[in-house]
Amino acid sequence: MTIETKEMMLRTEPFVLNFGPVHPSTHGVYRMRATLDGEVVLDIEPVFGYLHRGIEKLAEQRTFTGFIPLTDRLDYVSSMSNNLAYVMAVEKLAGIKVPERAEYIRVIMAELQRIANHLIANGSFLNDCGAYFTPFLYMFREREKIIDLFEMVSGQRLTYNYMRVGGVSQDIPDEFLPALAKFVKQMPGKVDEYDRLLKQNEILLARAKGVGIISKEQAVNCGISGPILRASGVKWDWRRADPYSIYDRFEFDIPTASDGDCYDRFRVRMEEMRQSLRIVEQAMKQIPAGPVRAEVPHIVRPPAGEAYVHIEAPKGELGFYLVSDDSIAAYRCHVRPTSLINLTALREMVRGWKIADLIIIFGSIDICLGEVDR
Amino acid sequence: MAIVDLVINTQHPLQAVPPDWPGGFWWHWLFFTVVLIVFVLVMVMAVIYIERRGMGRMQSRLGPNRTGPFGIFQPVADAVKVLLKENIVPTNADKLVHWLAPVVAFAPALLIFAVVPFQNGALLADLDIGILYVVAISSVSTLGIFMAGWGSSNKYSLLGAMRNVAAIVSYEIPLVLAVVGVVLIAGSLSMNQIVLAQGIPFILLQPLGFLIFFIAGCAEINRSPFDLMEADSELVAGFHTEYSGMKFAMFYLVEYAEAVAISAIITTLFLGGWRGPVLPPWLWFIVKVVIVFFVMVWTRTTLPRIRIDQLMAFAWKCLFPLAVINLLITALQVLTLSQDLIWVMIPVNIAIMAVLVLLWSKFFKLGWGRVEV
Amino acid sequence: MTVALSGGEVAGQLEEKFPGGILESDQNCLVVKGDSLLGIASFLKDTPELNFDYLNYITAVDYFEYFEVIYQLTSLEHNHSLVVKARCYDRDNPALPSVVGLWQGADFQEREIFDLMGISFDGHPNMKRIFLWEGFPGYPLRKDYL
Numbered sequence: 001m002t003i004e005t006k007e008m009m010l011r012t013e014p015f016v017l018n019f020g021p022v023h024p025s026t027h028g029v030y031r032m033r034a035t036l037d038g039e040v041v042l043d044i045e046p047v048f049g050y051l052h053r054g055i056e057k058l059a060e061q062r063t064f065t066g067f068i069p070l071t072d073r074l075d076y077v078s079s080m081s082n083n084l085a086y087v088m089a090v091e092k093l094a095g096i097k098v099p100e101r102a103e104y105i106r107v108i109m110a111e112l113q114r115i116a117n118h119l120i121a122n123g124s125f126l127n128d129c130g131a132y133f134t135p136f137l138y139m140f141r142e143r144e145k146i147i148d149l150f151e152m153v154s155g156q157r158l159t160y161n162y163m164r165v166g167g168v169s170q171d172i173p174d175e176f177l178p179a180l181a182k183f184v185k186q187m188p189g190k191v192d193e194y195d196r197l198l199k200q201n202e203i204l205l206a207r208a209k210g211v212g213i214i215s216k217e218q219a220v221n222c223g224i225s226g227p228i229l230r231a232s233g234v235k236w237d238w239r240r241a242d243p244y245s246i247y248d249r250f251e252f253d254i255p256t257a258s259d260g261d262c263y264d265r266f267r268v269r270m271e272e273m274r275q276s277l278r279i280v281e282q283a284m285k286q287i288p289a290g291p292v293r294a295e296v297p298h299i300v301r302p303p304a305g306e307a308y309v310h311i312e313a314p315k316g317e318l319g320f321y322l323v324s325d326d327s328i329a330a331y332r333c334h335v336r337p338t339s340l341i342n343l344t345a346l347r348e349m350v351r352g353w354k355i356a357d358l359i360i361i362f363g364s365i366d367i368c369l370g371e372v373d374r
Numbered sequence: 375m376a377i378v379d380l381v382i383n384t385q386h387p388l389q390a391v392p393p394d395w396p397g398g399f400w401w402h403w404l405f406f407t408v409v410l411i412v413f414v415l416v417m418v419m420a421v422i423y424i425e426r427r428g429m430g431r432m433q434s435r436l437g438p439n440r441t442g443p444f445g446i447f448q449p450v451a452d453a454v455k456v457l458l459k460e461n462i463v464p465t466n467a468d469k470l471v472h473w474l475a476p477v478v479a480f481a482p483a484l485l486i487f488a489v490v491p492f493q494n495g496a497l498l499a500d501l502d503i504g505i506l507y508v509v510a511i512s513s514v515s516t517l518g519i520f521m522a523g524w525g526s527s528n529k530y531s532l533l534g535a536m537r538n539v540a541a542i543v544s545y546e547i548p549l550v551l552a553v554v555g556v557v558l559i560a561g562s563l564s565m566n567q568i569v570l571a572q573g574i575p576f577i578l579l580q581p582l583g584f585l586i587f588f589i590a591g592c593a594e595i596n597r598s599p600f601d602l603m604e605a606d607s608e609l610v611a612g613f614h615t616e617y618s619g620m621k622f623a624m625f626y627l628v629e630y631a632e633a634v635a636i637s638a639i640i641t642t643l644f645l646g647g648w649r650g651p652v653l654p655p656w657l658w659f660i661v662k663v664v665i666v667f668f669v670m671v672w673t674r675t676t677l678p679r680i681r682i683d684q685l686m687a688f689a690w691k692c693l694f695p696l697a698v699i700n701l702l703i704t705a706l707q708v709l710t711l712s713q714d715l716i717w718v719m720i721p722v723n724i725a726i727m728a729v730l731v732l733l734w735s736k737f738f739k740l741g742w743g744r745v746e747v
Numbered sequence: 748m749t750v751a752l753s754g755g756e757v758a759g760q761l762e763e764k765f766p767g768g769i770l771e772s773d774q775n776c777l778v779v780k781g782d783s784l785l786g787i788a789s790f791l792k793d794t795p796e797l798n799f800d801y802l803n804y805i806t807a808v809d810y811f812e813y814f815e816v817i818y819q820l821t822s823l824e825h826n827h828s829l830v831v832k833a834r835c836y837d838r839d840n841p842a843l844p845s846v847v848g849l850w851q852g853a854d855f856q857e858r859e860i861f862d863l864m865g866i867s868f869d870g871h872p873n874m875k876r877i878f879l880w881e882g883f884p885g886y887p888l889r890k891d892y893l
Contacts, residue, residue, distance in 0.1 A: 130679025223852025
């Protein structure tokens with residue numbers, strides 16, 4: 001007599017859960033409709049547009065200089081980088097050369113902005129993991145110091161509006177460089193402190209290692225750039241591959257990792273902070289005296305043509321495509337949306353994981369809704 | 375109490391004081407009922423303050439410091455604020471279940487304190503089955519939480535409630551097994567007797583048991599790193615998303631009352647309850663409860679949270695075998711060692727705990743990975 | 748330094764394979780016909796010496812007589828880039844083949860062009876508006892909108 005064992009599978013039905021525009025962890029007004037089977041995510045459908053302000057159309061109705069404050073609000077967490085990309089595009093169109101001192105100031109600001117951005121990115125990532133605000137607040141402590149430095153030069157704490165076509169808007173005050181030296185001296189110790197507390201944390205490793213893997217080929221195919229691409233093993237950084245401004249004069253490494261999971265993205269961002277500090281140190285030593293702005297009229301009138309300039313923004317490749325028809329306003333201004341393109345692979349990264357992992361994977365991509373929706 | 379009493383000499387145990395305290399049975403009951411309710415409410419306020427201030431300081435910020443000197447009236451301000459809020463009930467909610475849930479969740483937390491001794495013989499009811507009563511009652515609040523999740527007609531709440539039920543049921547077993555080790559050494563289930571038998575505090579005699587009880591206790595009361603039931607960053611607020619006003623205040627109270635209850639039980643079972651040299655016994659009790667709670671705040675501030683399948687795997691594959699091994703070894707020691715050799719258990723158990731914890735952390739993988747869809 | 752290939756260099760290789768597909772090829776870019784876009788794109792991606800595996804961006808500009816859709820491609824291996832443009836002369840229902848099958852990054856960007864400019868891409872799995880809601884009248888980025 002044989003006894004048959006039948007596997008009794010519980011019949012379950014998938015249901016749709018809406019991670020609505022207002023949610024503690026979606027980094028802005030981002031909506032996802034997730035199809036779930038219990039805790040397992042089967043599919044997600046992103047819904048964009050809650051922060052769409054029509055910036056590209058507004059560019060056609062403002063002068064080239066008057067558009068700079070609007071670029072601040074694209075990736076509002078790292079405004080200096082947005083400003084930089086835009087004014088470089090206008091300079092390429094108009095053929096303007098930027099004085100040396102302005103170039104050095106721009107590099108210092110861009111690298112400080114990268115550190116500030118990665119502090120928020122990693123802090124929010126750990127917040128999503130559940131470490132109830134402690135790493136977030138520790139990293140915000142350092143971000144406050146960077147914001148104080150930025151306030152010294154531009155008077156603003158979040159949307160700096162500092163770069164201008166042909167240079168920067170005003171020279172750095174006398175107390176800036178000593179304060180910067182003090183910051184650069186104590187920051188590596190802080191990054192080491194974060195590493196000591198977090199790098200080998202058992203729970204972080206259990207949550208983030210092996211989760212949300214994206215392979216090299218898929219990352220390149222999706223057009224993903226920035227720390228995510230480097231965490232998947234592609235050693236590609238626009239500051240090295242296509243040096244803009246004066247980045248070819250500085251020595252720095254490009255951190256990469258091999259697995260492409262959330263933990264690697266976290267580590268890559270930590271290491272990039274160290275490399276940015278190196279660049280800032282070198283720039284501080286080499287900065288010359290001189291004018292900080294080229295002789296450019298306030299209302300710039302580039303000759304007819306088109307130009308595309310991209311920089312290595314903290315979140316990836318940020319580019320501006322400008323078409324001019326010899327008038328005071330742009331004919332067409334297109335922003336290459338780093339965060340929107342980085343979100344292309346979210347669906348494949350998330351399928352089969354649980355809700356908790358969905359939040360973590362989404363947090364590790366580090367998007368900013370201002371850039372996604374524009 | 376002489377120092378020597380605490381250290382090695384358990385050959386002269388203290389005598390139990392009969393439970394009929396001054397005045398007769400009904401005065402005793404009235405007195406302790408009032409004392410318990412006041413104690414729970416005041417302790418909950420105190421621990422809310424400790425948690426917010428302690429967490430603030432650990433996160434390199436100040437914490438509440440405006441309401442009253444050093445912010446000590448902050449919990450009062452919180453309570454007043456929450457009581458004045460509008461009580462919103464969702465239209466599709468199951469009204470009776472929605473209303474009853476906070477009550478069912480809170481009552482057990484208060485009932486646990488009936489058997490916790492504040493001084494020798496000073497408890498509401500010196501039941502012979504003290505610790506068994508505690509374990510049984512604390513399971514009832516799970517029902518309240520599940521009722522809250524179901525009655526809210528909200529998918530987020532339901533998910534939170536399901537996770538909660540799964541986790542609590544899993545962690546009951548290591549909890550109870552850790553307690554059984556203590557009971558074997560003390561020789562009685564009554565909480566008063568357990569404290570009286572602690573010439574050497576049981577944390578030294580049962581280090582592994584203490585660890586398991588602490589972890590399982592944190593999981594039972596939804597504290598970090600196991601607070602995925604109300605994971606702020608995922609499910610908005612888990613099972614109490616749809617509650618506001620007084621009912622939310624009840625859930626808030628439940629969370630902290632249970633934290634105080636678990637701290638009180640840990641103090642009674644492992645740290646020697648009210649025993650201590652100079653201060654009055656009930657003061658020692660309160661000090662020890664505050665210390666245990668402070669360790670819970672410490673772990674909450676420091677650690678990220680783990681995922682539901684990792685939580686379950688941790689309970690079944692890690693804590694449960696360890697608890698069973700602990701029980702076997704304790705039973706062996708109780709059978710073979712005589713009363714005056716009991717201090718031998720201390721180094722032996724600490725060594726065994728170190729070895730087991732190391733072994734399990736090497737060979738243990740938390741949770742599944744990706745599921746094929 | 749990323750070398751920006753000029754249209755002329757690449758045009759030579761493409762002329763034999765896709766006769767008549769190329770409209771202009773000058774210093775900066777390569778202008779191709781809409782129908783041969785997909786074939787040329789897959790040739791650019793698959794040929795080992797060109798190997799354009801990374802799509803920087805897709806965007807569209809409204810010159811009044813025609814819409815111009817611009818693709819920039821980069822090869823990570825050889826570190827060179829190329830700009831490819833395609834033109835649509837139809838104002839009412841402009842359409843182009845979709846390159847989502849070749850570069851998945853084109854997914855959201857093509858939806859954005861459809862949403863804001865009105866150019867639809869054939870072969871796209873989910874050709875819906877992305878930022879504006881269904882039923883929004885008109886296509887805002889066009890020059891004749893407002």
